[in-house]
Amino acid sequence: MTSRNSFLTAAGLIGVITLGTACGGDGNATDVDPITAGSVGAADPTTATTPDTSSDSTSGEVAVESVTGLDQLSGTLRSGDDPDDWEVAGVDVNFGPEGWLQTAPAFEDFDADGSAEPLLEELRGLDGSEVDLGIRYEIDDDEDRDDADVFTIGGLTFRDPTGPAPWQAPTGGAEITRDEAVAAAIAAVGTGAVLDDIEREDDDGWNGWDVEIRDAGGNEYHVLVDATGTVVDVRPDDDNPSPTVTSQAPADPGAVAVDTNADIDADDQSGDGTVVTVREVRLPSTAGFVVVRTDAPDPQVLGHTAVEAADTNATIDVELDTPLTGTTRLEAVLYADDGDGVFDPAVDRIVVDEQGDRSDEQVDDDFTYTVA
Numbered sequence: 001m002t003s004r005n006s007f008l009t010a011a012g013l014i015g016v017i018t019l020g021t022a023c024g025g026d027g028n029a030t031d032v033d034p035i036t037a038g039s040v041g042a043a044d045p046t047t048a049t050t051p052d053t054s055s056d057s058t059s060g061e062v063a064v065e066s067v068t069g070l071d072q073l074s075g076t077l078r079s080g081d082d083p084d085d086w087e088v089a090g091v092d093v094n095f096g097p098e099g100w101l102q103t104a105p106a107f108e109d110f111d112a113d114g115s116a117e118p119l120l121e122e123l124r125g126l127d128g129s130e131v132d133l134g135i136r137y138e139i140d141d142d143e144d145r146d147d148a149d150v151f152t153i154g155g156l157t158f159r160d161p162t163g164p165a166p167w168q169a170p171t172g173g174a175e176i177t178r179d180e181a182v183a184a185a186i187a188a189v190g191t192g193a194v195l196d197d198i199e200r201e202d203d204d205g206w207n208g209w210d211v212e213i214r215d216a217g218g219n220e221y222h223v224l225v226d227a228t229g230t231v232v233d234v235r236p237d238d239d240n241p242s243p244t245v246t247s248q249a250p251a252d253p254g255a256v257a258v259d260t261n262a263d264i265d266a267d268d269q270s271g272d273g274t275v276v277t278v279r280e281v282r283l284p285s286t287a288g289f290v291v292v293r294t295d296a297p298d299p300q301v302l303g304h305t306a307v308e309a310a311d312t313n314a315t316i317d318v319e320l321d322t323p324l325t326g327t328t329r330l331e332a333v334l335y336a337d338d339g340d341g342v343f344d345p346a347v348d349r350i351v352v353d354e355q356g357d358r359s360d361e362q363v364d365d366d367f368t369y370t371v372a
Contacts, residue, residue: 069161070134070151077131083120083233093133094149095123095158099201099208099224100167102232103327103368108156118268118368119158120329126153136161175207175227185211185223187325188231192216208232230371231326236298257336257349259285261311262363266332270370273324276303277317278332278365284311288336288351289343292318295329295366302330304343324371333364 075089084098096104096119104119111125134152137145151161159166176184178198186193196212201224208226215221220237265280276292287309293299303320318332334351335343351363 070136071148073133073135073148075130077123077126077129079124079127086123088131088133090146091135092147093135094138094147095119096165096167099226099232102224102329103226103230103370104166107158108153110153110156110158112154121366121368176209176225176229178209180229181209181211181225184225184229184231184325185209185213185221188223188234189213189215189221190322193221196220225326229326231328234294234300234328235296257286257288257351258353259283259336259351259363260353261285262334262351262353263313264290264332264334264363264365266330266365266367268368268370270372273320273369273371275317275319276330276332276369277315279315280313281307281316281334282311282313283307283309283334283336283351285309286336287341288334289348290316290318291333291335291343291345292320293331293333295331299331301345304335306337306341306343324369327368327370329366330369331364331366333362 073088073091073093077093078087079085080087082098083101084094084096086093086095095101101120106116106118107122109116110122111129113125116122117125132154133148133150134155135148135150138147138149139145151157151159178200182195182198185198186195193213193215196214198212199210201208201210208224211223211225213221213223222233222235222237223231224233226232261282261284263280263282264278266276266278269277278290278292281290287307289304289306291301291304293301300322302322302324303318305316305318307314307316335345335348336351338344338347338349353363
């Protein structure tokens, strides 16, 4: 990308930054309007100016404005296969290492839904939306601007440009040993699991362990354990020879029960890992089940509780058959009973609030559970 020159005419501490011509990836020139910046000499390095232009991710053009300490990147935020894979207008944007993102706390209400949720939940709320990011490019040997660290999101501060990254803060305690990491990973997968491999992780200052575990059915998992012993991610291997033994999904993905008034709401919570509280459940049309499972592409059912048909909200406690040993992303889902009063995901139908794709319309809510 052709670089842009900025000319600053100073008058005291107030100046006008005039940006010239910006070239996109196709070499075509785009005129950028002048930007007026106040108190240039005393500017806060966290300040990022919102651009007057927007990016078109399909054309490869990126709207970038030079400001004190940060560049501005605008476009549609899109997620990738992993929690740390994010892209805006052809630029890979870095919000932090995968292990840290799984348990990152709330910062600001970046997705403007009225509440500040854990960072990964906020990013998921922005997935597919137009965003303005204050960034610094990671310039490689080819001087390509295709990677960037993120510091502000929509004008709200995410991390301090002048200090260490939030995942590099000291943990304040002794780190777990290799054997302790193995034990935590095996416990997360379940009875009969054994160690395949383990590697120490140091991802941009985030310390932990990447543990490969094989369950009793021969299926492999990648388990991330942080330096304190918290299991932050359990992910089945894509090459597993058979469905995981603990995975329970309806045999027919199209088998659904439609209830336009059904609802479920579970808040982020903490506890000893044996019980999950679902704050609101409404299932007017039929008796069914509140099911708690891991929030993953191949979810594992951890527990369920039967509920009667009711048009009023109720709070439900779900005892987990598989207790949690560390902070975990979970999902509460509604199923309709087939009439026998026994939960069986192969025959009981998942509840949707309208006809359509099951993954889009199913009545569910995801949340973070922290083992205290």
